[in-house]
Amino acid sequence: xxxxxxxxxxxxxxxxxxxxxxxxxxxxxxxxxxxxxxxxxxxxxxxxxxxxxxxxxxxxxxxxxxxxxxxxxxxxxxxxxxxxxxxxxxxxxxxxxxxxxxxxxxxxxxxxxxxxxxxxxxxxxxxxxxxxxxxxxxxxxxxxxxxxxxxxxxxxxxxxxxxxxxxxxxxxxxxxxxxxxxxxxxxxxxxxxxxxxxxxxxxxxxxxxxxxxxxxxxxxxxxxxxxxxxxxxxxxxxxxxxxxxxxxxxxxxxxxxxxxxxxxxxxxxxxxxxxxxxxxxxxxxxxxxxxxxxxxxxxxxxxxxxxxxxxxxxxxxxxxxxxxxxxxxxxxxxxxxxxxxxxxxxxxxxxxxxxxxxxxxxxxxxxxxxxxxxx
Amino acid sequence: xxxxxxxxxxxxxxxxxxxxxxxxxxxxxxxxxxxxxxxxxxxxxxxxxxxxxxxxxxxxxxxxxxxxxxxxxxxxxxxxxxxxxxxxxxxxxxxxxxxxxxxxxxxxxxxxxxxxxxxxxxxxxxxxxxxxxxxxxxxxxxxxxxxxxxxxxxxxxxxxxxxxxxxxxxxxxxxxxxxxxxxxx
Numbered sequence: 001x002x003x004x005x006x007x008x009x010x011x012x013x014x015x016x017x018x019x020x021x022x023x024x025x026x027x028x029x030x031x032x033x034x035x036x037x038x039x040x041x042x043x044x045x046x047x048x049x050x051x052x053x054x055x056x057x058x059x060x061x062x063x064x065x066x067x068x069x070x071x072x073x074x075x076x077x078x079x080x081x082x083x084x085x086x087x088x089x090x091x092x093x094x095x096x097x098x099x100x101x102x103x104x105x106x107x108x109x110x111x112x113x114x115x116x117x118x119x120x121x122x123x124x125x126x127x128x129x130x131x132x133x134x135x136x137x138x139x140x141x142x143x144x145x146x147x148x149x150x151x152x153x154x155x156x157x158x159x160x161x162x163x164x165x166x167x168x169x170x171x172x173x174x175x176x177x178x179x180x181x182x183x184x185x186x187x188x189x190x191x192x193x194x195x196x197x198x199x200x201x202x203x204x205x206x207x208x209x210x211x212x213x214x215x216x217x218x219x220x221x222x223x224x225x226x227x228x229x230x231x232x233x234x235x236x237x238x239x240x241x242x243x244x245x246x247x248x249x250x251x252x253x254x255x256x257x258x259x260x261x262x263x264x265x266x267x268x269x270x271x272x273x274x275x276x277x278x279x280x281x282x283x284x285x286x287x288x289x290x291x292x293x294x295x296x297x298x299x300x301x302x303x304x305x306x307x308x309x310x311x312x313x314x315x316x317x318x319x320x321x322x323x324x325x326x327x328x329x330x331x332x333x334x335x336x337x338x339x340x341x342x343x344x345x346x347x348x349x350x351x352x353x354x355x356x357x358x359x360x361x362x363x364x365x366x367x368x369x370x371x372x373x374x375x
Numbered sequence: 376x377x378x379x380x381x382x383x384x385x386x387x388x389x390x391x392x393x394x395x396x397x398x399x400x401x402x403x404x405x406x407x408x409x410x411x412x413x414x415x416x417x418x419x420x421x422x423x424x425x426x427x428x429x430x431x432x433x434x435x436x437x438x439x440x441x442x443x444x445x446x447x448x449x450x451x452x453x454x455x456x457x458x459x460x461x462x463x464x465x466x467x468x469x470x471x472x473x474x475x476x477x478x479x480x481x482x483x484x485x486x487x488x489x490x491x492x493x494x495x496x497x498x499x500x501x502x503x504x505x506x507x508x509x510x511x512x513x514x515x516x517x518x519x520x521x522x523x524x525x526x527x528x529x530x531x532x533x534x535x536x537x538x539x540x541x542x543x544x545x546x547x548x549x550x551x552x553x554x555x556x557x558x559x560x
Contacts, residue, residue: 059516269482332470362493
């Protein structure tokens with residue numbers, strides 16, 4: 001809480017901040033345009049070119065041509081003239097994020113791809129990132145930071161705090177603008193606008209899944225417009241047009257199916273079990289195979305290991321086996337859960353089923369030794 | 376005088392943070408917790424409270440590490456009260472220990488961690504397990520590794536050998552196999 005003693009300097013700083021003129025407007029980037037070599041923007045591009053070079057050899061980049069081609073095709077549906085100047089990198093990290101550098105390097109994190117439920121939602125996210133590029137938000141932000149911090153350099157910590165608040169507020173304006181433009185691009189490309197707010201609604205449900213986390217907003221939530229505000233704005237924009245256009249659930253589920261299990265394993269490693277339950281429910285609703293989703297639900301309980309979780313895991317694994325699409329590892333996991341709850345006969349049976357279903361399993365010798373011990 | 380004492384104190388504190396590196400004399404047993412190993416060649420050895428590490432060409436190129444992990448601890452021997460870090464539990468079966476190991480590497484920033492060949496193996500006279508793995512460093516360099524482990528008195532004992540897939544891992548793999556085979560209690 002700010003006391004009366006600090007109030008006067010704060011007012012002075014705020015007045016001064018208000019006096020700093022906003023940076024001159026920046027025109028949209030034309031397709032294929034590069035900044036003048038002597039400009040500050042060219043410097044930003046050069047730095048990002050270096051980042052891109054590092055990204056090219058990063059172990060975290062997903063090198064799957066089919067997946068990359070699919071995401072690129074959605075980008076090109078949004079804007080054929082800009083998409084050829086963008087370079088896409090799918091980065092294997094389980095958090096929700098995507099980013100766009102001023103030079104056209106676009107990163108889409110696998111945590112985002114796991115959370116998008118259909119092509120329309122992916123189109124909205126990609127449209128949002130393209131808007132940052134077209135509107136040259138990076139250079140706008142860079143110039144804003146420079147102007148604000150230059151004018152406050154002679155003042156103390158309080159001035160720095162106000163300066164940073166100004167920078168974050170500016171970022172929120174960019175995010176709002178990108179939301180607007182991204183929405184318009186997806187609608188123009190023929191996607192169902194009702195899917196745009198659903199992207200944020202799912203993120204909200206995940207954030208609020210664990211009551212304890214609700215009071216501790218992440219950097220993402222503090223530097224972006226309130227998610228509630230984004231949902232409200234997009235709902236209002238989508239209402240007159242909702243239900244019109246492509247949702248594209250089947251093509252999307254098909255495009256990500258080869259990676260779903262790897263991404264879900266990464267998701268489990270976050271150990272945000274309440275949030276992951278929301279992710280699993282959304283995947284089930286999006287049409288991913290029930291066997292796969294139930295298997296990972298079982299894995300979640302087994303890894304969490306709270307009281308009663310092993311029993312829950314067994315129920316989920318058994319449902320996975322009954323449903324379609326469960327991986328063969330479900331028998332191994334069920335065997336482990338049975339053994340740890342002292343149901344040795346059932347454990348042996350499950351391990352035997354695993355070996356019968358996967359005769360060349362890499363851990364065959366270990367599983368055979370479990371079976372021998374359980375005899 | 377005071378300045379000299381301060382400088383000496385800083386120097387002593389700084390050196391206290393860096394584990395000393397000594398050479399392992401070949402053919403001589405080295406005691407690690409409750410067991411000993413006998414290297415056939417000379418390694419550079421650094422010791423910390425929860426683990427010790429050996430290398431020949433440098434830890435970024437190849438490393439042989441010996442871990443002792445208690446119930447509820449992370450691989451580095453820490454206790455995580457939030458439960459957000461992968462931890463060893465005494466009830467874990469070898470498949471789950473392998474899973475714990477993969478999770479630990481992934482949480483440490485390694486990409487594409489892929490274990491293989493989990494099988495029963497002797498850890499000295501103890502029943503244990505071993506497996507191999509591959510992984511990619513964040514800048515794209517590929518590594519290969521192998522692990523031998525056993526649980527005794529609710530503690531996980533794990534010996535890990537890893538190195539760059541090209542040259543350094545294969546170079547000392549036979550020497551590490553001899554270290555594995557030399558475990559005695």
